[in-house]
Amino acid sequence: MVAAILVPIQPSTGFRGKLGPALDNQVAAGSVDRLPSMSECAVHLELLGAIVRVEGEVTEWGKEKGLAEGVAWSVYCSAAAQRFLKWSHLAEAHKGNTPPLDVLIVWHAYMLNTAAYRQYENQVLRGRMGLKGINWAAVHRRIDENNRFNISAEEAATMNHLPFPVDLLGALKNEEVKIIDSASSSPSTNFDMVAAVQRQLKFAHKMHDAKWLRSPFAAQILETAIRRYEMFFTLIAEHPGISLSPTPDIDLVWHTHQLSPKCYGLYSAMKANGKFINHNDNVGKPVLAGAFDSAKTLFRERFGSDYQVCYCERCMASRAPGSHITRNDESSDCSGDSCIPQTCSNSCKADCSGDSCQNDMNAAIGRALVPGDHVRNDESSDCSGDSCIPQTCSNSCKADCSGDSCQSENI
Numbered sequence: 001m002v003a004a005i006l007v008p009i010q011p012s013t014g015f016r017g018k019l020g021p022a023l024d025n026q027v028a029a030g031s032v033d034r035l036p037s038m039s040e041c042a043v044h045l046e047l048l049g050a051i052v053r054v055e056g057e058v059t060e061w062g063k064e065k066g067l068a069e070g071v072a073w074s075v076y077c078s079a080a081a082q083r084f085l086k087w088s089h090l091a092e093a094h095k096g097n098t099p100p101l102d103v104l105i106v107w108h109a110y111m112l113n114t115a116a117y118r119q120y121e122n123q124v125l126r127g128r129m130g131l132k133g134i135n136w137a138a139v140h141r142r143i144d145e146n147n148r149f150n151i152s153a154e155e156a157a158t159m160n161h162l163p164f165p166v167d168l169l170g171a172l173k174n175e176e177v178k179i180i181d182s183a184s185s186s187p188s189t190n191f192d193m194v195a196a197v198q199r200q201l202k203f204a205h206k207m208h209d210a211k212w213l214r215s216p217f218a219a220q221i222l223e224t225a226i227r228r229y230e231m232f233f234t235l236i237a238e239h240p241g242i243s244l245s246p247t248p249d250i251d252l253v254w255h256t257h258q259l260s261p262k263c264y265g266l267y268s269a270m271k272a273n274g275k276f277i278n279h280n281d282n283v284g285k286p287v288l289a290g291a292f293d294s295a296k297t298l299f300r301e302r303f304g305s306d307y308q309v310c311y312c313e314r315c316m317a318s319r320a321p322g323s324h325i326t327r328n329d330e331s332s333d334c335s336g337d338s339c340i341p342q343t344c345s346n347s348c349k350a351d352c353s354g355d356s357c358q359n360d361m362n363a364a365i366g367r368a369l370v371p372g373d374h375v376r377n378d379e380s381s382d383c384s385g386d387s388c389i390p391q392t393c394s395n396s397c398k399a400d401c402s403g404d405s406c407q408s409e410n411i
Helices: 013-029 038-065 071-088 101-111 114-124 136-142 153-157 168-173 193-210 218-238 248-258 261-271 285-303 313-318 361-369
Strands: none
Touching: 038 071, 038 101, 038 136, 038 168, 038 193, 038 218, 038 248, 071 101, 071 168, 071 193, 101 114, 101 168, 101 193, 114 261, 193 248, 218 248, 218 261, 218 285, 248 261
């Protein structure tokens, strides 16, 4: 399936300019056993968007080559797995440097199988990578507002020591890459990396389709997800003999945490009485369904709140103090996360069609994640007079707004 491509838009200087330094400061100031931050979860969503985009580009290349559906992506992933194995043994990797996107995709999927990855780090690499995980600030700098993962010419020049071309898709198009078998594993590991990437692609599409970073409630969504993840982890620690399955928002934070293996391992030990909580993404649907039902029941009993939460704009606005809006997840057309998204998350009602929203996505992100950096709808280029809903409410909440007096939560 070809991924939808966002139309070109101007990045928010507030978000894109401040997020990178904010990430560096959070990592420097926070303890190593901390929870993931909102910024880290946001960049993880950016990375998932980049993965969806490159899958679409690879699929297009496969069509041009006349390859059967899915073959081009399998070829790409197989080559990426070979390249990851080479990269992981380099001093470059051990210094914590960010690899090309294809290698990052394999590394990302590998780390989300926590026990298998720790075994690879400790037994094969002898701990040389130090369980450092992804450098979120560096990843953020490479991904533009169109989900394109960029490596500048100057940066590419510093990678000339790599034993392979920096741009894998370009190398495949130029027939510079030779695929050896399926490259799912090697003598140094029996873990099927290609299958892991395929499994994680489904989650990437789910997060991409949710469009949480495009929501004017992005900050509340991520803040709520982190809080709910902490509650979910409490349930895991309190019920070690019961399999529990997360909701999509909790799963996003859980994945983000695991992509910093050292932090995750220490947090797991702290919360679970010294035990390491494994994450297995290769579980059958019947088992997952039972684990989800168990989590839903335990969550309600332990915390007295719903396990499934809808983050569509209407539901988010309805939760604001004083709101009289009927929540989608209390109506017949919404159940949990099934109504995400029903309408354009920017509420512009103009020039929107599916993924092609003319509103400034990054302005919404910046408004949500950067305190004090609000962008009003009536100051944007695509809003004039009555065509903007609401005309002056910077929260785009559509709830109890009159002029500059917004009754919704100030984000």
